[in-house]
Structures are given as C-alpha cells and as structure tokens.
Amino acid sequence: QVQLVESGGGLVQPGGSLRLSCAADGSTLSSYTMRWFRQAPGKERELVAALTRVAGNTNYADSVKGRFTISRDNAKNTVYLQMNSLKPEDTGVYYCNAYRFVNYWGKGTLVTVSS
Secondary structure, three states: OOEEEEEOOEEEOOOOOEEEEEEEEOOOHHHOEEEEEEEOOOOOOEEEEEEOOOOOOEEEOOOOOOOEEEEEEOOOOEEEEEEOOOOHHHOEEEEEEEEEOEEEEOOOEEEEEOO
C-alpha cells in the first residue's frame, strides 16, 4: 500500500509560481511511474505530467509544456511539480498518482490562480 501526501498548493497571482510536493509513506517512489493530475471545477480529472519508473522519461499535457516540470528526489522519496507562469486556467485540485500495476492516489492539494 502506498500512502501519498501532497502539499504546496495555495493562492497565487497569474504569472506566479508554485512547487507541489508528493511524499510517500512506506514505499519507494522510484519503483513507480509517478504522475500529477488535476481537476478543475466542473471538469474531469486530467493528466498534467508523468515521470516514468525506469528511464525517468517525462511527459506533459500540451497546456503545461514549457511551464511545468516534474521531478523526483530519491533521497527524500518525494516527487515535485514545479509550476511557472501560472494561468487562471491552471486552477484546480492537483493529485499525485503512483502507478505500478495498481493506481495509488493522494487526497489532492488546491491550486488557485487569481488576481
């Protein structure tokens, strides 16, 4: 069982930055493909960024390419999502996901981009 805890959300003005963290309890995150999803009000959950388990390749949604960066610190057993040049349409609850045969989810952290 993988317990994921997200942190780092909050209110930020358009053009600002936030760094989300996803920490795991009891499991080594480098053993999983790690992903960040988000869900905006009234919309379906969508994949934002992914970091593959073995090769460490990254993939991003077109809407965040060049602005968001997913990374992993194995020593801290933590995955990050650096978000720059934030836009109001980036507003939503951001969820950390760990996948290896089974999906594990955190409870999410709210990001609000507004002036």
